[in-house]
């Protein structure tokens with residue numbers, strides 16, 4: 659695997675997790691498990707700085 | 722290619738001299754990754770309202786008693802018929818069904834799939850969602866067919882002096 663695609667792969671994985679967490683969050687909301695809503699909402703928010711970090715770390719990688 | 726790049730001094734007005742196509746910079750890996758990061762940001766921001774509402778519910782505002790609301794008179798509702806009403810808020814559609822002489826059930830009738838209004842089909846004894854043919858059990862509100870996976874939230878009702886009142890929305894038993 660070419661190293662220069664590492665960042666793209668990581669970011670795509672983060673986005674995938676975002677989708678999964680959002681889905682959980684909404685469902686848990688309607689099930690009225692509000693603690694879980696907070697947990698998944700929190701995870702979603704944590705993923706953003708993580709994405710920024712991954713971007714900065716990998717953007718200058720050369721092939 | 723011509724020898725325009727071989728001239729000395731090199732005729733360069735910006736760093737994009739080696740770009741062959743319009744918008745090439747917009748299609749590169751860096752731009753794509755920025756879009757991905759931006760999308761993660763959108764997810765993060767859009768989680769906030771859900772978290773806020775959930776926190777509000779957790780802080781004890783959830784189990785509030787709504788003022789009892791009169792739905793209809795018993796005499797207006799023959800056995801097997803249904804009437805729609807709003808509870809607890811003015812925009813929360815709900816349905817009351819009289820199953821027998823003394824048995825009433827009420828649910829918030831926004832389908833748990835995509836919130837279409839569920840209606841009561843007397844002949845089939847089922848609640849049906851018109852949008853994707855979801856079906857719900859009338860006794861419990863549990864989904865029996867189609868896309869919905871969660872039961873309809875049940876509303877407690879009470880009969881007093883020939884009138885039917887909505888008391889409150891039952892919570893799911895987890």
Ligand code: FES
Nearest residue numbers: 832834835850855
């Ligand atoms: S909205 Fe009711 S089945 Fe899809």
